[in-house]
Amino acid sequence: MYSEQVTVRNKSGLHARPASTFVSLAARFQSSITIRSVEDTQPVNAKSIILLLSTSLGKGTRVEIAAEGPDEHEAVVALVELIESGLEEDQ
16 A cells, blocks of 8 residues: 645635546556645545545645555656646645
8 A cells, every 4th residue: 555645725625627637647557646735534436536626625725645556656746746737636
């Protein structure tokens, strides 16, 4: 298993379109991927738009992305970079 933490930077957080972008990227990887607020203890499947939206991960939230599988490192790095980039939104 590999994981990293990152802070959500874009103004709308992981809602609607940004969440869709995140889930689309996560789905490209074979590994099981989860995301959670570091203040929360319950990770959710990062490949599920419904579960991701239910977490209400807003701007400034510190999240942990974890993956387990053959491409776990690449998956986590790519998703962290996506969040750091502002999820294709103006920040």
